Amino acid sequence: MTSTQETMDKKEAPTSKKPKKRVSLEAAFKDLSMTLLWVLFAACLLSATYGYNIWLIYSPSVLIKDFYNVTTFPPKMNPNIKLFLMSSSIALYPLGGTFGALLIGVLEDRCGRKGTLIITNVLSILSAVLMGCTHEVTTYEFKMVARLVTGICSGIIYSAVPIYIGEISPVELRGCITMMANFFFSIGVLLAQTLALREVLGNERGWPILMCFAGVMPVCQVFLLPFIPESPRYLYIQKKDEDGAREALQMLRGREDVEDEMDELREEFFAAKAEKPLNTPKLLWKRSLRWQVITVITLMASQHLTGVIAAYYYSERTYTYTHMGKDNVRFMSIATTVSFCLANIFSMFLVESVGRKILLLSGFGICGILCVLLAITVELQDTIREMAYFSTVFILLFLLAQCIGPNSTPCLIVLELFLQTSRASGFVIAGFVHWFMNFVSGVLFYHTEKSIGSYCFLLYFPICLATFLFILKFLPETKKRTFVDIKRIMLLRSVKKVSATVVD
Known part of the structure; x- marks a missing residue:
């Protein structure tokens, strides 16, 4: 690893730019490898979890009000206090999101793009367990903690998924692939809306299952995320691992010849080196x-x-x-x-x-x-x-x-x-x-x-x-x-x- 770093540092910045090969949109789609598609699916499942959670937090206000009626509070508690506690617990979600957003810089640069996704996946499972247990643990403090943890997960997911899928995508399809995160977010919202119908799980008996269901997608990712490659850009530019970046690109593109993209990474390496x-x-x-x-x-x-x-x-x-x-x-x-x-x-x-x-x-x-x-x-x-x-x-x-x-x-x-x-x-x-x-x-x-x-x-x-x-x-x-x-x-x-x- 050290010798690779020294070799990269000794290389001079490219003085003349080679004309980059640009392919048509149709050809770019045809060139997508099956490996890249399953990697995108594995990463974007986190966005679906984010969409599922955000709908549960913000939409079913009636269910949340009913939920507070079965807590340890006295039956004749002041309605204004109950309203304050309900709004506070809902407000803790964006507060957690803000905190998660502040963590993204440290996580992405120290743990890597892949490492951040894995950490967030573990937190998502924890948040689903907490949200599912809110029906059994009848204290408002526990409900608030559950929403705060869910907010932190959502705050990290909001940035981590676009960063990863954007960095592994070919330049011709970078916009299309990065916007997949938003598509999976909508899928998560749709799933939550469908399951929350009172004929399905949108009733007091089905509510804990509805909340725990948010953990199904992260559990599936436990078997997927460890096998996805690290971002080639992170490996090459931040870790100075040229061989690792080439291997990751070859895996993602499904071919051996990735020198055009390696040249692009090399160009960005020297530009980023000047920026620090x-x-x-x-x-x-x-x-x-x-x-x-x-x-x-x-x-x-x-x-x-x-x-x-x-x-x-x-x-x-x-x-x-x-x-x-x-x-x-x-x-x-x-x-x-x-x-x-x-x-x-x-x-x-x-x-x-x-x-x-x-x-x-x-x-x-x-x-x-x-x-x-x-x-x-x-x-x-x-x-x-x-x-x-x-x-x-x-x-x-x-x-x-x-x-x-x-x-x-x-x-x-x-x-x-x-x-x-x-x-x-x-x-x-x-x-x-x-x-x-x-x-x-x-x-x-x-x-x-x-x-x-x-x-x-x-x-x-x-x-x-x-x-x-x-x-x-x-x-x-x-x-x-x-x-x-x-x-x-x-x-x-x-x-x-x-x-x-x-x-x-």
Whole structure:
């Protein structure tokens, strides 16, 4: 290992770039090996667990209220105290997510990409056991701990899966493969919704089984994750293990000749060597990466400020106005999630054909326009019942636009904006903003909605517009570009901004 490191350090940076072979999208899909597909499946099962857990934590509020009624509290306990305990336990989930996001940098750089997935898998099994035992251990403290641990797992999964699958993917399919994490997340949500039907497990007797079921996927991964390869980029650039990186690439690609990708790793190795490893505080103050950090914060904050929480809040009420019936609303929710899964598949192909920037611009643009339309139709549906049908269509379109752009693309952008030595720290910032805004946007919405009702949709329009303009002006298209190429483009833009400031 030491001799390999010395050899790599003595090598000179490549002075001239060889023209990189670029293949068509169809050829890239045909070139996918079965090994890569099962590795992606093994890693993305964690995202399905994340989707399953987040639906259980946020959606079944009635079941949670019933759950607290069977605890050790006196039957006539003050309802306000019960409400406080319930909201506190739910709030502990994003708090745990924030803590998990802060851990990702240390875990990814010290334990490796594969090691982080294995550690998270063990924590996921622990969290499923804790959540399943909440029915037997009738103390609110235990329930809070269970939700906190589940939040920590989700916070790590949110970043760990995109980092791993993004780093092992070929450059032509990096966007499509990275967005698989979002697709499996939707599958997890769909599974939870289906099992939570009262005819299945959505009753007091089936509740513990429903909670424990979150551990089924992590248990399956116990037999899969130990056999997946470490990220070749992590091995080559951070561990300086050239032979190990080549072997991992050969396994993932299903062929012996991987020299084109080894040349790309070599190029990034010297670029990252010049940058040096950056922890999160150093990254925040690194002048050459300032626009990357600003872009990440903007995208992660804006994905929660498009009005999506308002759309979810008003969806059930709108469905009931359409004479659908309360029993059928739950099936409508499942149908909506199925459409999300299909939209995710659609966006996985679009991201490699039209690019990342178009998806983001379309998503934020459509969400902004629909915020104005929803403010009108939701307000009028109390007096004009037919408006509920327009509201239903607008809400579905809004959620699909959110799914295609603001939800699925930001993690891919974070992955592509940073080199290997600063990528984990970039995801620390992204994850922290994501989970913090997850909590803050919910608190702000419920207070705002009480004050101005459905007109709260109008508050999200300027945010969507501002984000749209920011993406249009500052975010470059990263489709089919190497990480080093993207770094050069961002550096060039930073130099132009500084030069313009000096001239002014």
